Amino acid sequence: MNTEIITIGDEILIGQIVDSNSAFMARELNKAGFWVHQITSVSDNEVHISQAINEAMQRTDIVLVTGGLGPTKDDITKQTLCKLFDTELVFSEEVLHTIEARFSTMKGVMNELTRNQAYVPRNSTVIQNRAGSAPIMWFEREGKILVSMPGVPSEMEWAMINEIIPRLQKRFNTPALIHKTLLVTGFPESQLAITIEDWENSLPEFIKLAYLPSFGLVKLRLSGSLPDKAKLESIMNAKIAELRPILGNSIFAEEDLPLEVIIGNLLKEKGITLSTAESCTGGNIARLITSVAGSSAYFKGSVVAYNNEVKEQLLGVSAEDLKQLGAVSQEVVEQMAKGIMCLTNSDIAVATSGIAGPDGGTPEKPVGIVWIAVCTKEKTISRKYQYGNGSRDRNTARASLSAFVMLKEMLENEKV
Amino acid sequence: MNTEIITIGDEILIGQIVDSNSAFMARELNKAGFWVHQITSVSDNEVHISQAINEAMQRTDIVLVTGGLGPTKDDITKQTLCKLFDTELVFSEEVLHTIEARFSTMKGVMNELTRNQAYVPRNSTVIQNRAGSAPIMWFEREGKILVSMPGVPSEMEWAMINEIIPRLQKRFNTPALIHKTLLVTGFPESQLAITIEDWENSLPEFIKLAYLPSFGLVKLRLSGSLPDKAKLESIMNAKIAELRPILGNSIFAEEDLPLEVIIGNLLKEKGITLSTAESCTGGNIARLITSVAGSSAYFKGSVVAYNNEVKEQLLGVSAEDLKQLGAVSQEVVEQMAKGIMCLTNSDIAVATSGIAGPDGGTPEKPVGIVWIAVCTKEKTISRKYQYGNGSRDRNTARASLSAFVMLKEMLENEKV
Numbered sequence: 001m002n003t004e005i006i007t008i009g010d011e012i013l014i015g016q017i018v019d020s021n022s023a024f025m026a027r028e029l030n031k032a033g034f035w036v037h038q039i040t041s042v043s044d045n046e047v048h049i050s051q052a053i054n055e056a057m058q059r060t061d062i063v064l065v066t067g068g069l070g071p072t073k074d075d076i077t078k079q080t081l082c083k084l085f086d087t088e089l090v091f092s093e094e095v096l097h098t099i100e101a102r103f104s105t106m107k108g109v110m111n112e113l114t115r116n117q118a119y120v121p122r123n124s125t126v127i128q129n130r131a132g133s134a135p136i137m138w139f140e141r142e143g144k145i146l147v148s149m150p151g152v153p154s155e156m157e158w159a160m161i162n163e164i165i166p167r168l169q170k171r172f173n174t175p176a177l178i179h180k181t182l183l184v185t186g187f188p189e190s191q192l193a194i195t196i197e198d199w200e201n202s203l204p205e206f207i208k209l210a211y212l213p214s215f216g217l218v219k220l221r222l223s224g225s226l227p228d229k230a231k232l233e234s235i236m237n238a239k240i241a242e243l244r245p246i247l248g249n250s251i252f253a254e255e256d257l258p259l260e261v262i263i264g265n266l267l268k269e270k271g272i273t274l275s276t277a278e279s280c281t282g283g284n285i286a287r288l289i290t291s292v293a294g295s296s297a298y299f300k301g302s303v304v305a306y307n308n309e310v311k312e313q314l315l316g317v318s319a320e321d322l323k324q325l326g327a328v329s330q331e332v333v334e335q336m337a338k339g340i341m342c343l344t345n346s347d348i349a350v351a352t353s354g355i356a357g358p359d360g361g362t363p364e365k366p367v368g369i370v371w372i373a374v375c376t377k378e379k380t381i382s383r384k385y386q387y388g389n390g391s392r393d394r395n396t397a398r399a400s401l402s403a404f405v406m407l408k409e410m411l412e413n414e415k416v
Numbered sequence: 417m418n419t420e421i422i423t424i425g426d427e428i429l430i431g432q433i434v435d436s437n438s439a440f441m442a443r444e445l446n447k448a449g450f451w452v453h454q455i456t457s458v459s460d461n462e463v464h465i466s467q468a469i470n471e472a473m474q475r476t477d478i479v480l481v482t483g484g485l486g487p488t489k490d491d492i493t494k495q496t497l498c499k500l501f502d503t504e505l506v507f508s509e510e511v512l513h514t515i516e517a518r519f520s521t522m523k524g525v526m527n528e529l530t531r532n533q534a535y536v537p538r539n540s541t542v543i544q545n546r547a548g549s550a551p552i553m554w555f556e557r558e559g560k561i562l563v564s565m566p567g568v569p570s571e572m573e574w575a576m577i578n579e580i581i582p583r584l585q586k587r588f589n590t591p592a593l594i595h596k597t598l599l600v601t602g603f604p605e606s607q608l609a610i611t612i613e614d615w616e617n618s619l620p621e622f623i624k625l626a627y628l629p630s631f632g633l634v635k636l637r638l639s640g641s642l643p644d645k646a647k648l649e650s651i652m653n654a655k656i657a658e659l660r661p662i663l664g665n666s667i668f669a670e671e672d673l674p675l676e677v678i679i680g681n682l683l684k685e686k687g688i689t690l691s692t693a694e695s696c697t698g699g700n701i702a703r704l705i706t707s708v709a710g711s712s713a714y715f716k717g718s719v720v721a722y723n724n725e726v727k728e729q730l731l732g733v734s735a736e737d738l739k740q741l742g743a744v745s746q747e748v749v750e751q752m753a754k755g756i757m758c759l760t761n762s763d764i765a766v767a768t769s770g771i772a773g774p775d776g777g778t779p780e781k782p783v784g785i786v787w788i789a790v791c792t793k794e795k796t797i798s799r800k801y802q803y804g805n806g807s808r809d810r811n812t813a814r815a816s817l818s819a820f821v822m823l824k825e826m827l828e829n830e831k832v
Contacts, residue, residue, distance in 0.1 A: 011628050013452045014595065015443030016637065016672070020434045022457070027431030036429045038468070039457040041438070044626070052454070071606040073616065074626045113606040152629070154806060179430065190487045190529040200489070210460075210490045212427050213568070221432065256432070276720075282706025283699030286720040290698025293774050293808055301726040304692075304702040304718035306711075310760055314717075314730070344726055358709050390570060392709055 001172050003029055004056040005039045008049055008067035008077055009151055012041045021066050021156050032165050033174030034062070044068055049080045053146065061144050062168065067151030069134035071113035078121070078137070081148055085139050087123035092135075095120055099133045131158035138167075145171075176229030180236055181256035182220045184247060185405050189213045192220075199243055207236060215397045216387075219256065252405065259404040260288040266411045267298040272347035274407075276302040277315055277340035279327060280354035280370055284400050300344040305336065315339030326365065328353050330382050333371040337382075341375055348416055350374045350403045354385075356395045370399040374406045376416045381406065417588050419445055420472040421455045424465055424483035424493055425567055428457045437482050437572050448581050449590030450478070460484050465496045469562065477560050478584065483567030485550035487529035494537070494553070497564055501555050503539035508551075511536055515549045547574035554583075561587075592645030596652055597672035598636045600663060601821050605629045608636075615659055623652060631813045632803075635672065668821065675820040676704040682827045683714040688763035690823075692718040693731055693756035695743060696770035696786055700816050716760040721752065731755030742781070744769050746798050749787040753798075757791055764832055766790045766819045770801075772811045786815040790822045792832045797822065 005022045012019045019041055026036045037060050042048045049068070056063045068077030082088055096118035103110050117133045120126045127136035132155035139146045145168075149159045184192060189211050193200070200209055206226050212219040222239065226232035240254065253262050267274055276285045286302035289295055303314050308327055311317040317335040325331050336351035354370025361367035368390060373382035383406060387398045410416065421438045428435045435457055442452045453476055458464045465484070472479045484493030498504055512534035519526050533549045536542045543552035548571035555562045561584075565575045600608060605627050609616070616625055622642050628635040638655065642648040660667065669678050683690055692701045702718035705711055719730050724743055727733040733751040741747050752767035770786025777783035784806060789798035799822060803814045826832065 010624070010626050010639070011637070012439070013442055013455065014446045014637075014639070015439040015441065015452075016597075016628060016635070017630075018434060018436045018439040019455075023428070023431040023434040025431070026429055030430045036431075037459075037464075039429065039435075041455040043453075048454075070627065070629075072609045072627045074624070108604065109607070111606055111610055113609055154810065181432075190527055191525070193488045193529055194527055208426075208490070210426050211486065211488045212432060213486075214433075219432070221427070221430075223426070223430070278699075282711075283694075283702030283718055283720065286699030286722075287697075287703045290720070290722060291809060291812070295698075296722055296776075299722050301722045301730075302699055302718075302720035303730075304699065304706070304720070306702075306706060306715050306717045307760070310717040314719075314759065343730065344723070360712075393707060394570065396707070 001034050001062065001174050002037045002060045003034050003062040003064060004037050004060045006052050006056060006063060006065045007039070007041045007151070008044060008065065009041070010043045010074070013043050021151060021153055024153070024157060025064060025066070025160055028160050028165055030177065030179065032169055033177050034168065035177065044074050044076055046076055046080045046083075049077060050084055053084060057141070057144050057146065063144070063146045064164065065146065065148045066156050069148065069150045071117060071133075077148060078119075081124075081137065081139065081146075082121050085121065085123055085141060087121045089119040090122045092118050092120050092126060095126060095128065095135050098128045098130070102130075102133065127159070127163050129155060129159065130162070131155045136163060176226060176232055178224045178229070178232055178236060179256075180222045180240060180254075182240070182243070182254050183252040183256070183259075184218045184220055184250050185216060185252050185401075186250045187218060189218055192218050196243065196246055199239075199246060203239060204235065206232075207239065215394060216401050217252070252408065258288070259401065261292055263404055263407055263411075264289065264292045264295055264298065266408065270411065270416060272416050273298050273300050275300040275340045275344040275346035275349045277336040277349065277351040278302060278304050279306060279311070279336070279352055280356045281352045281396050281399050281403070282306065282356075284396050285350065285352070285403055288400060300346045303340055303343070311336060315343065328355060328365050328369060328371055330371055330373075330384070333373040334375070334380050334382050337373040337375040337380065348374065348376050348407070348410065350407055352399050352403055354395070354399060356392045356399075358392060368395055370395070370402070372399065372403050372406055374403075374410045376410065376414060379410070379414055381410060417450050417478065417590050418453045418476045419450045419478040419480060420453055420476045422468050422472060422479060422481045423455070423457045423567070424460060424481065425457075426459045426490070429459050437567060437569055440569070440573060441480060441482070441576055444576050444581055446593065446595065448585055449593050450584065451593065460490050460492055462492055462496045462499075465493060466500055469500060473557070473560050473562065479560070479562045480580065481562065481564045482572050485564065485566045487533055487549070493564060494535075497540075497553065497555065497562075498537050501537065501539055501557060503537045505535040506538045508534050508536050508542060511542060511544065511551050514544045514546070518546075518549065543575070543579050545571060545575065546578070547571045552579060592642060592648055594640045594645070594648055594652060595672075596638045596656060596670075598656070598659070598670050599668040599672070599675070600634045600636055600666050601632060601668050601817075602666045603634060605634055608634050612659065612662055615655075615662060619655060620651065622648075623655065631810060632817050633668070637672075668824065674704070675817065677708055679820055679823055679827075680705065680708045680711055680714065682824065686827065686832060688832050689714050689716050691716040691756045691760040691762035691765045693752040693765065693767040694718060694720050695722060695727070695752070695768055696772045697768045697812050697815050697819070698722065698772075700812050701766065701768070701819055704816060716762045719756055719759070727752060731759065744771060744781050744785060744787055746787055746789075746800070749789040750791070750796050750798050753789040753791040753796065757793075764790065764792050764823070764826065766823055768815050768819055770811070770815055772808045772815075774808060784811050786811070786818070788815065788819050788822055790819075790826045792826065792830060795826070795830055797826060
């Protein structure tokens with residue numbers, strides 16, 4: 001079953017925000033067996049919104065729209081939909097009560113603009129929004145469906161999960177659609193393609209392969225579609241089994257989970273604790289680890305030692321080594337890892353020290369150089385990486401990825 | 417001058433990645449005086465790509481396309497463009513040399529797939545890609561322009577800044593288009609709209625206002641367009657001057673910069689140093705601060721004290737207070753701030769302690785409660801926030817924003 005997504009908002013078209021709503025919606029639709037045929041972003045303009053909706057409703061049966069439902073003047077989606085579906089706004093006491101109840105829980109103060117949110121189109125099914133004050137509207141025309149949702153991510157996400165997807169699934173019989181993703185490290189995209197060329201050529205017609213490179217990691221995504229879901233699942237599993245001996249340890253994981261979740265699961269399984277000492281990654285590894293709910297069970301803490309003084313005084317790095325070898329050196333990064341492990345009494349620790357750029361590079365230590373160490377009570381491993389001339393953000397992201405790769409190696413190969 | 421953006425890739429339509437390319441392109445186009453009329457995302461499918469390009473070229477004069485230029489089989493944009501523009505691929509020695517030179521610098525190994533990137537359409541202007549191996553292609557048809565760029569963000573960004581925008585500016589005389597953004601804190605969107613209603617009604621036709629709410633902050637964006645740029649600038653400045661007395665201290669900044677850049681600039685101006693002690697924000701404040709190039713000049717470091725042991729032993733928080741009052745309390749967060757200030761010898765420090773969720777809440781301390789303290793040698797301020805029932809990521813983002821608001825207050829109102 002084909003769908004299309006339309007996101008409305010001037011802020012998208014001038015690039016002030018990244019449209020992450022459509023990615024969320026596409027992901028949830030896919031999981032439920034709906035294929036997204038096109039995503040279109042248009043401005044808060046009546047003519048343009050109408051045109052985009054009409055075109056999408058010609059191409060496909062289900063159109064999901066977000067944005068332009070706020071209480072302020074620049075938001076005109078509701079009025080535009082009324083014209084498009086030849087109806088008018090009426091005041092809904094029911095919607096008002098929901099909004100009032102919400103405001104009372106949040107101890108907020110209702111005002112005239114919020115009250116106006118209770119005006120809804122007569123000829124639509126109004127779905128109560130339990131995550132905000134803008135209503136969700138479900139229109140039908142000649143067997144085709146159009147749903148309008150707020151553009152605030154938390155409200156859209158609530159609506160998709162709790163209302164839209166369940167209603168669509170109830171209405172349509174969707175075919176089996178399975179995605180499987182492998183996270184592969186250590187290969188540039190083209191080298192990976194050559195390595196698995198014969199295997200790729202052996203894939204049946206109904207399984208498509210895509211390469212998604214991202215900061216030193218390639219996601220290999222297999223997308224299969226067959227009427228018989230069990231059969232599809234078994235064929236896809238068999239193809240993945242063939243790939244394992246070809247790629248070996250380069251397969252970081254066989255599920256499309258964030259690396260910090262995979263590392264967190266390993267730590268939980270083994271019942272051990274982690275700490276980090278970060279220089280060039282500036283707290284990014286700690287932030288990723290703690291972004292996982294329940295990480296307090298295995299994460300002790302971090303020292304972001306952005307300053308040599310802090311490296312010396314908190315982590316016990318040798319002042320002599322800092323002076324002689326510099327902060328970006330094997331000796332210093334190993335001392336940082338051991339220092340934070342002792343300081344926080346953790347079982348395993350990781351440390352980073354490098355030059356994220358854009359300034360601070362030298363001919364011997366150019367921008368993009370990063371030393372990473374992982375240690376346990378028994379063993380320390382350290383490695384030098386050189387990431388080419390990417391931006392500061394990319395170098396930080398790559399160093400964090402490399403830290404996770406080294407952590408995983410240590411967790412899997414050594415007794416911790 | 418109107419443009420459209422088309423991003424190609426199955427990974428966008430199944431929601432595996434967020435299409436951040438189009439936001440970057442839209443921002444750069446806007447700055448250069450080009451208006452983006454529509455953004456469309458389509459799959460790696462020849463029929464669909466062709467259809468989207470033909471439709472866009474009917475609506476507008478300039479179409480920028482990214483994606484589908486990788487060396488692997490799923491990438492079919494180049495072949496599709498050849499059919500669309502009635503031409504064929506020819507081997508370019510010049511492109512090959514650029515690719516070879518790049519590989520030699522990066523110490524990479526060329527392979528057959530990389531070599532194939534040197535095949536380019538005969539009837540297009542090929543722009544050499546100095547940031548990767550996929551060529552950039554500029555087509556023209558009946559006075560309309562289509563440019564195809566790689567989807568890898570670093571390559572697209574390089575192409576936009578160094579080649580596409582300069583060539584477009586040379587070709588067209590674009591009208592003045594000015595955006596001004598104010599960052600406003602402390603108001604829900606609708607309350608802000610009521611507060612500035614009279615002012616909003618007084619705006620001339622050629623200045624549009626948009627409200628962009630995000631995690632406790634509303635960005636107010638004025639977009640103006642007039643043939644006379646100097647006149648437009650002066651009218652817009654006058655309107656903003658009228659707004660200042662209405663909003664007062666709620667205006668965090670009058671430029672659309674990340675808060676961490678604004679805080680960094682204040683610290684640099686005053687020549688003082690910062691450190692952070694983070695519990696519930698898990699390193700996010702440190703990561704934001706260090707994401708700014710040159711932050712090592714004013715950022716000393718951070719302790720991510722995810723564990724009570726770490727709060728006690730590293731930050732010197734009273735064991736008694738931790739036990740009696742709990743980690744999420746005014747006393748503890750103030751001790752954390754003072755602890756990290758001493759430990760790193762910084763001039764100002766900020767600390768956070770709260771319950772990010774989804775678990776760990778109690779009736780007295782529900783999910784979303786966060787205590788934040790900011791201290792200098794002279795003064796300590798602390799405040800309790802309650803963010804409602806958002807996700808873990810949102811609570812972390814909101815707490816980081818509140819920390820920046822409190823830091824700015826302290827930096828502006830007190831002698832540091």
